[in-house]
């Protein structure tokens with residue numbers, strides 16, 4: 001595989017600030033995975049994903065993409081991978097909750113039935129017997145997609161990323177979650193899309209559309225605290241069909257740098273921003289290791 005020495009802009013900081021240096025209407029594709037609501041603490045208080053309610057999160061996330069919108073070419077594509085959250089103690093990080101004074105505490109079972117919080121940083125949410133009920137799947141991805149539609153984005157696909165290697169959870173009163181959503185949005189009705197680049201072989205020997213359920217194993221990374229990394233194959237499929245060769249891909253939540261590495265492999269330029277310095281440095285090391293591997297495989301005659 002050749003390395004094409006693309007022009008990447010990779011910076012550590014807040015995307016909402018760093019994006020201002022990017023010329024308007026130059027980005028061909030956004031492919032990204034934002035922090036999910038109430039799942040992880042990446043950076044601390046006020047960060048995206050730590051909002052007091054799912055509704056606030058959905059609005060803030062849609063606001064984020066509204067800020068990025070002018071930087072996209074009118075023919076651009078946006079692919080956003082987003083996962084869901086259960087309300088209540090079943091959501092892992094929800095085990096800690098706050099007392100009336102806002103202190104993290106272990107409380108009696110009856111109070112646990114009444115109040116839940118996601119992590120010490122977040123305000124408690126009182127159960128309301130409607131959306132906010134213990135065990136409720138909150139449908140955050142769908143709420144987000146509808147909010148984006150209401151703001152004028154056109155939703156072209158709701159791709160199901162099926163994770164065949166997902167380890168079964170210990171739940172006994174529902175099915176184990178095995179997928180996440182990847183939403184495909186566009187700004188206008190005509191946009192760049194190279195379906196031929198990602199067609200797969202059909203049973204009749206003819207190439208066919210791969211469809212909207214993608215079975216791709218998760219790809220854990222060693223050497224980082226980051227546990228929500230993209231598998232490279234997922235990003236490859238998106239980049240191949242949704243960004244022209246030598247085009248510009250933006251990942252506003254770069255994390256451990258998966259999009260950057262895939263862009264280098266596939267001859268696309270990457271703009272990647274990551275607010276967490278540890279993840280940023282890990283991404284740099286990962287990219288350097290990956291490109292030296294590419295150079296080892298470099299065949300000038302191929």
Ligand SMILES: C[S@@+](CC[C@H](N)C(=O)[O-])C[C@H]1O[C@@H](n2cnc3c(N)ncnc32)[C@H](O)[C@@H]1O
Pocket residue numbers: 013014015016032033034035036042043047048226228229230231252253254255256257258259273274275276279
């Ligand atoms: C779900 S992770 C992305 C993982 C990434 N797809 C990968 O393969 O490693 C979300 C990332 O967004 C970063 N982040 C959150 N808010 C940000 C912001 N305002 N600007 C830049 N990065 C941000 C977090 O630190 C976190 O690393």
